[in-house]
Amino acid sequence: MAAFSTLSDFAALVAAGPNADASARADAEARNGQLTKPPGALGRLEDLAIWYASWRGTDRPTLDAPQIVIFAGNHGVCAQSVSAFPPEVTAQMVANFEHGGAAINQLAKAFGARMDVHALALDRPTADFTKAPAMSEAECVAALAKGWDAVDTSADLLVTGEMGIGNTTAAAALGAALFGGAGADWVGRGTGVDDAGLATKARVVDAGLALHQHRAPLEVLRCLGGRELAAMVGAIARARAERIPVILDGFICTAAAAVLEKLHTGALDHCVAGHLSAEGAHGKLLEGIGKAPLLSLGLRLGEGSGAATAIGILKAAVACHSGTATFTEAGVSDG
Secondary structure, rough: OOOOOOOOOOHHHEEEEEEOHHHHHHHHHHHHEEOOOOOOOOOOOHHHHHHHHHOOOOOOOOOOOOOEEEOOOEEEEEEEOOOOOOOOHHHHHHHHHOOOHHHHHHHHHHOOOEEEEOOOOOOOOOOOOOOOOOHHHHHHHHHHHHHHHHOOOOOOEEEEEEEOOHHHHHHHHHHHHOOOHHHHHHHHOOOOHHHEEEEHHHHHHHHOOOOOOOOOOHHHHHHHOHHHHHHHHOOOOOHHOOOOOOOHHHHHHHHHHHHHHHOOOOOOEEEEEEOOOOOOOHHHHHHHHHOOEEEEOOOOOOOOOHHHHHHHHHHHHHHHHOOOOOOHOOOOOOO
């Protein structure tokens, strides 16, 4: 069970999270310098492999057991007509995940990942954040704990994804509250809203910001976020506690992750950004947390799909680092 019962307890756990293994990193850097290739020839793959090795505590890691966890939640702010789809779609898509019919299911199979789906009180949407805090402290803590407990501690990589009609509006509100700006600076078309819908989303975010003016990260999450966003925060924090590397997904996942970085600088050192999504403000969020995306494919699906696709990139990095022979092993002269 999660080792916290209040937001303050959770904040203390985040602050106490472990760091990467400096010795393993040094050994991995040394190994990388001895591999049968010109220095730097594999570019960013080399950096990724060394980063991964430092969190796994070995200079020659493997990546065999990735886990993808999808969290689903419903949002009271949907009453403000911020989505092109009704809230009922959330539960329908959860059923699709469970029956293996979604894009994320195919990506999980393609990269050998375990996939778990957690629906969080879909029959009880969060409150409309233009009128009240989205969650009470108890509700926010429960969602954080759901994410914390969802992590398989035997996994060697974590991807968190989400499903929740209206959650691009919640994510935009988080971005604006954490990094500054107005609703228009952060909202995007999400599931495909038209120009009028985009203006509505901006107005709704501004109303939320006006009502909830405190900027403490966990209070921002509680007042403007959603259960699935809070669950992703909990899961990413648990991965840090277990030294499990994380690939972040798109706009919504990155907004959730930003809560951790704002809460404690360096709290996302165990994470890389899987991709740059087509949601306009995602790049601003990535800049805000200091992460460069691995891919830019114009994706805007959510579900963890961009991060899942990037599993292949990280697997390639680890395979080249751990499987390529050194000059000594191969009997090749290094000049």
